[in-house]
Amino acid sequence: DGGITQSPKYLFRKEGQNVTLSCEQNLNHDAMYWYRQDPGQGLRLIYYSQIVNDFQKGDIAEGYSVSREKKESFPLTVTSAQKNPTAFYLCASTPGHLNTGELFFGEGSRLTVL
Amino acid sequence: GENVEQHPSTLSVQEGDSAVIKCTYSDSASNYFPWYKQELGKRPQLIIDIRSNVGEKKDQRIAVTLNKTAKHFSLHITETQPEDSAVYFCAASIESEYIFGTGTRLKVLA
Numbered sequence: 757d758g759g760i761t762q763s764p765k766y767l768f769r770k771e772g773q774n775v776t777l778s779c780e781q782n783l784n785h786d787a788m789y790w791y792r793q794d795p796g797q798g799l800r801l802i803y804y805s806q807i808v809n810d811f812q813k814g815d816i817a818e819g820y821s822v823s824r825e826k827k828e829s830f831p832l833t834v835t836s837a838q839k840n841p842t843a844f845y846l847c848a849s850t851p852g853h854l855n856t857g858e859l860f861f862g863e864g865s866r867l868t869v870l
Numbered sequence: 871g872e873n874v875e876q877h878p879s880t881l882s883v884q885e886g887d888s889a890v891i892k893c894t895y896s897d898s899a900s901n902y903f904p905w906y907k908q909e910l911g912k913r914p915q916l917i918i919d920i921r922s923n924v925g926e927k928k929d930q931r932i933a934v935t936l937n938k939t940a941k942h943f944s945l946h947i948t949e950t951q952p953e954d955s956a957v958y959f960c961a962a963s964i965e966s967e968y969i970f971g972t973g974t975r976l977k978v979l980a
Binding site: 859863 | 871876902906913966968
């Protein structure tokens with residue numbers, strides 16, 4: 757069954773702790789994305805990657821880090837430098853940078869900082 | 871970079887009426903404009919999209935129009951139904967970067 761899997765679905769973190777959100781896809785897509793969703797602010801781009809071992813900052817990259825060591829995986833680390841990390845995080849993928857088309861989204865991870 | 875503005879932020883219509891949501895973008899190089907529907911607690915899903923070489927596209931009750939000169943595009947939903955109630959997002963894409971609008975919460979009143 758093809759798709760994008762995000763884990764965990766819910767995550768609680770104490771202030772000052774780093775946390776890593778997982779995103780895995782078996783769609784053979786080249787490009788992967790991380791978005792943050794807050795009420796009334798839509799989807800804001802954190803990072804995206806068009807190919808393995810390469811990624812670009814989005815509009816709100818500060819306090820976040822990513823890696824793209826495998827085509828299937830694009831984990832997002834929320835570091836202690838992120839001032840307001842409580843949010844809903846969505847991972848997405850699309851076939852390739854030469855073929856702009858539909859973004860396929862995962863089910864999301866909701867992070868709450870206590 | 872690209873900036874996308876979306877209006878209105880909330881929209882209430884009577885069942886059977888039409889709904890229109892408008893978006894503007896800033897980068898004339900953007901060439902792909904999708905619309906996503908997000909129901910409460912679920913992931914966004916594509917409902918219709920349009921490329922920069924097309925002015926209008928229709929799929930049953932849903933249509934999208936694009937005005938490249940004015941850099942705006944609109945979503946039109948006709949004969950609205952209660953199941954159309956959701957949050958709708960527009961986006962503009964340039965070179966694999968997808969920038970979203972802030973969303974419109976549509977309520978269809980029975």
